[in-house]
Amino acid sequence: MSSVSDAAVARLRAIIDRPTLPERYEVFDVIGRGGMGVVWKAADRLLGRDVAVKVIASQLTDTEINARLAREARILARLEHPGIVPVYDVGTLDDGRGWYVMRLVAGKDLQTAAPAITSRGELLRIVEQLCGIVAYAHAHGIVHRDLKPGNVMLGPFGEVLVLDWGIARELAGPRHAATGDAKRSTSAADDVVTGSGAVLGTPGYMSPEQARGQEADERADVFGLGAILRDLLRLHPDRIPRPLAAIERRATALDAGKRYGTPLELRDDIRRFLDGARVHAHQENALEAVARITRVYRAPILLIAAYVIMRMAFVWWRRA
Numbered sequence: 001m002s003s004v005s006d007a008a009v010a011r012l013r014a015i016i017d018r019p020t021l022p023e024r025y026e027v028f029d030v031i032g033r034g035g036m037g038v039v040w041k042a043a044d045r046l047l048g049r050d051v052a053v054k055v056i057a058s059q060l061t062d063t064e065i066n067a068r069l070a071r072e073a074r075i076l077a078r079l080e081h082p083g084i085v086p087v088y089d090v091g092t093l094d095d096g097r098g099w100y101v102m103r104l105v106a107g108k109d110l111q112t113a114a115p116a117i118t119s120r121g122e123l124l125r126i127v128e129q130l131c132g133i134v135a136y137a138h139a140h141g142i143v144h145r146d147l148k149p150g151n152v153m154l155g156p157f158g159e160v161l162v163l164d165w166g167i168a169r170e171l172a173g174p175r176h177a178a179t180g181d182a183k184r185s186t187s188a189a190d191d192v193v194t195g196s197g198a199v200l201g202t203p204g205y206m207s208p209e210q211a212r213g214q215e216a217d218e219r220a221d222v223f224g225l226g227a228i229l230r231d232l233l234r235l236h237p238d239r240i241p242r243p244l245a246a247i248e249r250r251a252t253a254l255d256a257g258k259r260y261g262t263p264l265e266l267r268d269d270i271r272r273f274l275d276g277a278r279v280h281a282h283q284e285n286a287l288e289a290v291a292r293i294t295r296v297y298r299a300p301i302l303l304i305a306a307y308v309i310m311r312m313a314f315v316w317w318r319r320a
Contacts, residue, residue: 038055
């Protein structure tokens with residue numbers, strides 16, 4: 001009996017998975033696969049634009065997966081931010097699988113793109129932007145819970161986007177978007193552990209409290225951001241400045257109470273480092289303070305030194 005080739009199996013799987021969407025959409029090729037769905041490139045005939053369609057995989061038809069996809073679509077619809085992919089449409093196939101249409105994003109994920117970025121400052125500015133995106137989500141009551149380089153997209157024009165909100169969680173209690181204040185509790189309907197007891201998240205990037213099956217608040221996302229920072233810093237392992245290493249340690253502290261309380265606190269410390277200011281995560285000694293100030297004010301110091309030397313030379317010449 002001849003065996004079926006992998007290519008033939010892939011073609012059969014694509015035929016089975018190909019969704020039958022409303023006539024408005026023409027479905028093309030698979031452009032991505034995730035834990036619960038398949039992403040297709042499609043054309044929106046009504047508006048004349050290419051879009052991406054996320055559909056639950058054919059082998060995943062249980063109500064929990066459908067509910068999770070629907071929740072992801074609702075969350076994305078609430079988060080109107082340049083760093084978060086917008087949702088355009090949502091529906092259910094005849095076989096019961098859910099789907100939603102979103103903007104088609106061009107670019108590379110951070111895991112793929114980062115090794116080609118040679119500037120540490122550029123990598124830090126990416127993390128700085130990520131902090132702002134995640135802080136926006138927190139201000140609207142959403143915790144991502146699966147921040148990692150593979151879920152960050154870098155666009156061709158400098159865009160930074162956070163993808164895959166499939167296990168995002170809604171914070172319980174009242175929030176104030178201007179301050180980001182919230183009760184540190186989460187919705188019981190959105191447990192971090194599924195009915196089968198599987199922990200949701202990615203090892204190495206999810207916070208210790210997530211790994212223990214405990215509730216995840218904003219500080220869980222701070223841990224994920226810190227883990228991304230850790231990976232990016234390891235791309236330049238020659239010498240990581242002590243203040244920057246301290247920022248990473250605080251962001252990825254095993255005890256949530258010892259981390260930055262919000263992504264904005266992490267972002268502000270990264271900005272201080274980039275600006276040559278003293279970072280809150282590191283208590284510098286006198287020599288470090290002098291070295292930092294010298295780096296920041298190098299040009300004025302050199303001008304003053306040159307002026308002093310010229311004056312001394314002039315005085316010596318007059319006396320001679």
